[in-house]
Amino acid sequence: MSDQSVNEEDEDKENLDPAEAAEAAETEETPETNPHPDCSTAAEPREDDRDPGSDAPARQAAMLDSGGLEEAASQTDLTDAEQHGDRTDDVGNSTATVKVRLVPEGHVMTVAFAIGLSIQELKRHFASELKVPAELLHVSLHGGVVEEQQSLMALGVQPHGSIQLEMSSSDPTGHPLRPLRPPQQDSMPDVITVRVHTDQGEFQQVVVEIERPPQQKLFLGGFRHRLTGAEFHHAAVQTPPRRRPDRGVAVFSRDTQTVEMRSRAQQCPVSTSTQMTGIGCYVSCQDDKLVAPGNYITADQYHDRRLRAVIRLQAFARRWQARRAVERLRMERDRRLAWQEQEQRRRREEKEEQLRDERRRWRNPQRGEDFTLLYHALERWRCEEEQRIDSSLRGAERKAALCSLLEQETQLIASIGRHRIAAQHNNRDKAVSSFLDKCAAPKRWTAADGQLTQMDSQQTVRARELRDLYCSVNMAAGSQEQRLDVLMTLKHTVKEQDCQLTRDMVELIDREADLMMRGVKETNLEGLRKRISTLFLQYIKTPSFNPQAANLLKVPQSPSQLKNDIFFCRGCRRYLRSAAFGPPAGARRAGRCRACAELDNNARRREDFSRYSGILSRLRADEQRVSGETGIPLLLQEQDVCHLVDVVWGCQSALSACSDLHDLVLVRWERRRDWSPWNCILLSKDETSAHLEVESVHEAYGETFVRSVEHKHAVARRHFSQIPAVAEYLRRQEAAAPGDRLVSRPITTATGKHPAGTSAH
Structure with missing residues (x-):
């Protein structure tokens, strides 16, 4: 092209600044203009490509597929015979609009795809788009699964037609189907139809797929042709970014971080000199400094000074480490002392609370156990007074003192009876009020959300x-x-x-x-x-x-329920329910009811078993925490614990001989075995924690102490083996370890009576 034609063409073009070009780009509906002045293009989305369920969300700038334009240009060169002939290969290369609906999200993705390609190729394309393995994708059409070998042509898709498929993931939790770009960034469809004006003067419909650029490009303006009015944008907007040439070497860092070091010696030329005062040249010495040489330090002195500095640093560092170690030990000691003081205070407060509760029960008895405690205290006082009278008085004075003691005891019993009647009246009113409140209470249940529902x-x-x-x-x-x-x-x-x-x-x-x-x-x-x-x-x-x-x-209204739940009391000669009987674990049949047993206790023995209830509850809680099940401790009653503590262990600790019942605990003798009367030891609360740390009792304790504990275990085994439930447990244990010890069987008689000292069950 000559210079004159180039100048004329330049005069026909007027440059556009970026603002005007941006205005033109906003009013322009086509994403790209045909550079040929004789060919006009019109890009408009197809109605089939619009997603009815979406609102055309905004997307990034789109680029026209150059392959689609080349294909459109190549199609214009075809002859009329070739266009109307049978062209199986060309039909297979024709594109169609494929809309894929992602299940269950509901997003719709549109792509132009050759109808001759298989569903497997389509799955690979969407696998790269969705970042999901292709083997996890399933494609279905109208609810039926589509085979991977089938093509779009086999599914009935015509050239330049459209089809809608559904795609799901076999692993929706690990690999969900979500589009990489949010729907809010979509402003254009993925596929548009462009009408191209060919050289023969005809218009041809070309399906063009929109490529999304990986980065946002800057708009740099463009120019407008004066004669045709066609607008051309800057080349950087219409072409992909320029790639750097591949040097064949894998570079993992910048060039500035890989520097080549090179040593080179230099010598000043002879003509080089410093500037100083001379003939015809004056240099001011106002800013000059006088430098005096210091003391010369030898290498030994230098290394010695460095050594002393290192030793000093090490001394300070070790001092700092020693201070930290001492501070840590001091903190551990303080925590240990604080924990010990807290434990002692807790145990002291617990014991004081028990004593306060016992005094409160003496002063204001309300329950049956409280009155049993009063009768026990009365019997202990009577025994002490009787011993004092027997030891100090004789003859008629002794008889008069015993009569006076009997009269005082009678008055105290009457006072306790009056308190009991008042407590029963008060408890009756509370029981009636509680019964009425329970009847009137609405039905309650907890919903799935944790809220309480009432009806x-x-x-x-x-x-x-x-x-x-x-x-x-x-x-x-x-x-x-x-x-x-x-x-x-x-x-x-x-x-x-x-x-x-x-x-x-x-x-x-x-x-x-x-x-x-x-x-x-x-x-x-x-x-x-x-x-x-x-x-x-x-x-x-x-x-x-x-x-x-x-x-x-308490009494069921159905006679069928009363038939198997009624027992005869040999004390009051009445038929009562099983709930009215409270026998110990050694009983075999129903004997006396709770009221008869309590009346007999208040009249003769006056024993208080409430002191052993704390030991039994502590034992059950410890076994539940250690093994998750209570076993034998669940079968024992307060009477059995009383026999085990008073008779077997002498009501004192095996180590310190502590006799305070509020401070005694029954724990395992060998902690690897389950608790039983023949695998326990009575210790104080302070001794319990140390004993439970012992791995082998035969190595921790002396032989004499171990033999005395084993003797108490034999006594307990002989007594508790008469209880049917405990004997059954003991037989199972002996069957698991035969040849250990003999087991005494429960005592039964022909008349059905059980030995004295055992209550009814």
């Missing part, structure tokens, strides 16, 4: 109404009108059912109302009101009137 049924609402009415009946009498209102409400409530109980209640209510109208004093009406309250409580406890009471009654 009222017809039975709970009925029970709540009866509870409120019972409280109103027992409330202190106010005015006469209020009492009559309560009585009328109660009368209408019980008249709903006709039976002997309701008729008696109605008669008593009418009687009280008549007496109140006659002006009778309230003190004379207390007995009548108590009868009404008692009958109404019986009415509430009847399941036919209050269905909620059936779940809380």
Whole structure:
């Protein structure tokens, strides 16, 4: 091309600044313009390519596929005969729009794909796009799985047509299907249809796939052709970035970090000199400094000074390490002393709390165990006084003192009885109130989210109404009108059912109302009101009137349940449920009920087993924490622990002879074996932690001490082997280790009676 033509072409083009080019790019609908002035292009998305479920999210700048344009250009050169002939290869190379829906996310990805390629090639393409292994992808069409060998042409896809497939992952947890770019960045479709004007003057539809650039390119402006009006953008926007040439060497760092070191000696030429004062040249000496030489240091002196410095540094470093070690030891000692002090304080407070609780039980007894404690203290006081009288008095004085002691004991027993009656009355009111509250309580359950859900049924609402009415009946009498209102409400409530109980209640209510109208004093009406309250409580406890009471009654209403759960008490000669009997572990059959056993204890023996309940509860908690199951400790009762502590171990620690029951604990003798009466030792709480650290008791303790402990184990084995449940456990243990020891069998007699000293079971 000549210079004149080049200048004319330059004059026909006017440069565009980046702002004008950006405006033109915003108004332009095509992502790329055809550089030929005679060929016009129109790029518009196909209606089939628009995703109806998406809102056309914004995406990064797109680039036209150059291969698609080349293919379009090559198609314009085809002859009419070739276009209408049978071209199987060309049809296979034709592209179609493939829309893939990702399951279960619902994202839709669109791509232009050759219809002659197989589904396996399509899976490889999407595997690279989604960063998921190809073997984990499954392609389906209309709910059916598509084989990998099938092509799009075999699925019925026409050239330049479209098809929608579904793709899922066999491992949705480890490899979910998510597009690498968020949908918000999509502003253009993945595939567009471009209408190209060929040289023959025809328009041809070409499917063009949009390539997403890996980085954001800067817009550098462009120019506009004056004659045709075509706009051309900068080449950097329309072409991929320029790649650096491959040097054939793998470079892992910058060139500035790999430097070649080279040593080279230089010598000044003879003509070089320093500037100094001379003829015709004056140099100021105002800023000159006078340098005086110092003392010369030899190599030995230098190394000696370095050695002393190193030794000094080592001394300071070792001093610092020693101080840290001492500080660590001091902190450990302080923590140990603080822990010991805390443990001692905790044990002291625990013992004081037990003593305070015992004194509180003496002063204000409320339960049966509290009164048993009082009777035990009374018996101990009587024995001490009797010993004092026997040791100091003789003859008639002794008899008079014993009579006075008997009279004091009688008065104390009567006082305890009065306290017991008052406590029973108070406990009865608490029991009735608790029974009514349980009947009126709504049904509760915990939902899946952890919240507590409550529901009222017809039975709970009925029970709540009866509870409120019972409280109103027992409330202190106010005015006469209020009492009559309560009585009328109660009368209408019980008249709903006709039976002997309701008729008696109605008669008593009418009687009280008549007496109140006659002006009778309230003190004379207390007995009548108590009868009404008692009958109404019986009415509430009847399941036919209050269905909620059936779940809380101790005696079942079904005769079939009473048949196998009733035993005969040989003390009070009554038939009672099994819950009324509280025998020790050595009993074999039902004997006396709890009331008879307690009455006999208060009258004769007056033993207090509540002191051993703490030892038994501590033993069960330790075994549950160590082995996860209690075993034999769950079978033992307070009476059995009393025999084991008092008779076998003499009520004192095996090591320190401590006799305080609040400080004694039953622990394992050999910690590798389960607890049993023949594998235990009685120690104080301070000795327990040290004993449990012992690996071998035969090496830690002396032979004499070990033999004495084994003798106590033999005594305990001989006594507790008479208990059926413990004997069965012992037989299983002996079967596992035969030839160890003989086991005594439970004692049974022909008459069915068990030996003296054992209670009923």
